[in-house]
Amino acid sequence: MEQGRERGTPGTGPDGTEATARRPAGRLRRGLLAALVAAAVAVPLAGAAGPQAPAPPPARLAPPAVAGLDATYAAHRANAAEAARTAADHGYRDRAATERALAARQLLYFDGRGAGLVTEVLGDLAHADRVAVLVPGSDTGIDTYDRFRATAVALHQRLTREAPTGVRTAVVAWLGYETPGTVSPSVATTGRAEEAAPELRALVSDVRSVAAPRARVSLLCHSYGSVVCARAAAGLDVDDLVLLGSPGTGADTAADLRTRARVWATRGAGDWVGHVPHLDATLFGTTVGFGTDPVSEEYGARVFAAGDGGHSDYFAPGSPSLANLTRIVLGHTQEVTR
Numbered sequence: 001m002e003q004g005r006e007r008g009t010p011g012t013g014p015d016g017t018e019a020t021a022r023r024p025a026g027r028l029r030r031g032l033l034a035a036l037v038a039a040a041v042a043v044p045l046a047g048a049a050g051p052q053a054p055a056p057p058p059a060r061l062a063p064p065a066v067a068g069l070d071a072t073y074a075a076h077r078a079n080a081a082e083a084a085r086t087a088a089d090h091g092y093r094d095r096a097a098t099e100r101a102l103a104a105r106q107l108l109y110f111d112g113r114g115a116g117l118v119t120e121v122l123g124d125l126a127h128a129d130r131v132a133v134l135v136p137g138s139d140t141g142i143d144t145y146d147r148f149r150a151t152a153v154a155l156h157q158r159l160t161r162e163a164p165t166g167v168r169t170a171v172v173a174w175l176g177y178e179t180p181g182t183v184s185p186s187v188a189t190t191g192r193a194e195e196a197a198p199e200l201r202a203l204v205s206d207v208r209s210v211a212a213p214r215a216r217v218s219l220l221c222h223s224y225g226s227v228v229c230a231r232a233a234a235g236l237d238v239d240d241l242v243l244l245g246s247p248g249t250g251a252d253t254a255a256d257l258r259t260r261a262r263v264w265a266t267r268g269a270g271d272w273v274g275h276v277p278h279l280d281a282t283l284f285g286t287t288v289g290f291g292t293d294p295v296s297e298e299y300g301a302r303v304f305a306a307g308d309g310g311h312s313d314y315f316a317p318g319s320p321s322l323a324n325l326t327r328i329v330l331g332h333t334q335e336v337t338r
Contacts, residue, residue: 053092055083055112064108064206066126073121076107083112098142108172108206115178116142119203120149122156123170128211130159130169130218132329133204133238137223137245140179149173151222151315158317158326167330170211174203180224193224193250197231208237218329219261220244222314223273226294234258240328242266243301244314244321245273246294253292254300264328264336265294265301266321268309304328305337 059075062068084099099112102120109119125131132155136148152173159169177196207217218240221229229241230249236259243249243265254263267274278293292299307313307320314321320337327335 052114053083053087053095053112054090055086055116057113058109058111058117063202064210066210069126069210072108073106076110077103077105080107080110080112083110087112095143098145102142102145108203109176112142114141116145116175117177118142118145118173118175120152120173121170122152122173123160124168125170125172125207125210126212128168128170128215130163130167130216130329130331131172131207131211132159132170132218132220132325133172133174133207135174135200135219135221135225135228136179137225138180140175142175145175147312148175154315154317154322155220155325155329158322159329162326163330168212169329172203172207174200176200176203177228193227193231196228200228200232201236204232204236204238216240216329216331218242220325220329221246223247223311230257233261236261239331240264242325242328243294244306245271245311247273247276248278248291249294250291253298254294262333263301264304265299266304266306266314266324267295268306268311268313268321270308270310270313271306272311302336303338 056079059079061072061075064072080099081103084096084103087093087099088096095112102110102118106121106125107119108121108125109117111117134148134152134155140148152171156169156171159171163169176199178192180192204217204219208215211217217238219229219236219238220242222244223246226243226246226249229243230251233241234257238259238261241257241259241261241263243263245267246265249257251257257263278291278296294301295303304324305320306324309316309319309321313319314325316322324336327333
């Protein structure tokens with residue numbers, strides 16, 4: 001990716017001086033626009049940061065396999081229950097309540113330390129023919145997990161209703177990385193995404209090893225999660241990569257992701273991300289911003305309709321975006337509305 005680029009070609013000014021004389025102003029403009037990126041991406045949600053509840057280390061297990069999937073779920077449920085007891089003992093009542101609820105679910109992974117990591121399965125992953133993996137954006141942790149889980153539940157319910165007879169579905173809610181805070185410099189850079197990419201690749205590999213042979217796997221990536229998916233995309237064994245409310249991916253085009261997957265993108269008419277400047281600029285040795293708008297013709301993704309929803313509405317029941325996501329996951333791509 002070209003660092004700190006600006007549109008236009010070199011030339012001379014009205015006084016005959018070379019265009020290079022205007023470059024300091026250009027650099028200032030890039031810096032100001034990059035600051036706008038950081039500010040715009042930091043608008044929608046209150047941060048999840050704060051005092052962190054103590055928790056035991058996660059269960060150490062071999063990668064999940066069909067034969068041992070129930071044992072994997074049980075081990076992580078037990079760890080979540082222990083984390084809930086520890087949090088309660090130290091006065092973290094809300095965290096304890098969330099972890100107690102998690103202790104009753106199908107957990108492919110759980111780590112209650114810090115902001116927390118959770119991978120939850122909805123449905124029968126071991127026999128699923130269609131699998132959706134959801135990747136969240138900023139300020140998602142155990143303390144805000146119910147908000148993220150609600151999107152997975154909405155999709156799973158719709159898939160269950162609309163799947164053809166004999167087609168089995170599952171949804172994997174993957175909070176598998178430390179998401180950036182919305183009010184932090186990291187939300188406008190690729191650093192967290194680069195750290196998360198190997199973990200997402202490992203998760204997809206685990207899903208492939210457990211799900212039905214030749215299962216269709218779709219990666220649904222929201223907001224900053226689209227940057228994570230872009231960093232993991234090259235060679236990733238998924239059928240569809242979907243960018244929802246993306247501020248950009250750090251790639252100039254969908255082809256630059258180097259994925260065999262169909263690349264989709266959408267943005268609701270009420271999504272504030274549409275007002276984010278789509279640029280990248282180098283500030284103090286760090287690239288800020290994510291470049292080309294994924295719903296632009298220039299980017300080259302398959303753009304589909306999301307309706308009038310805002311940044312958090314892509315999985316809203318009854319929405320055009322949820323209908324289209326369901327079609328993509330089921331493989332009914334000809335029915336996706338543009």
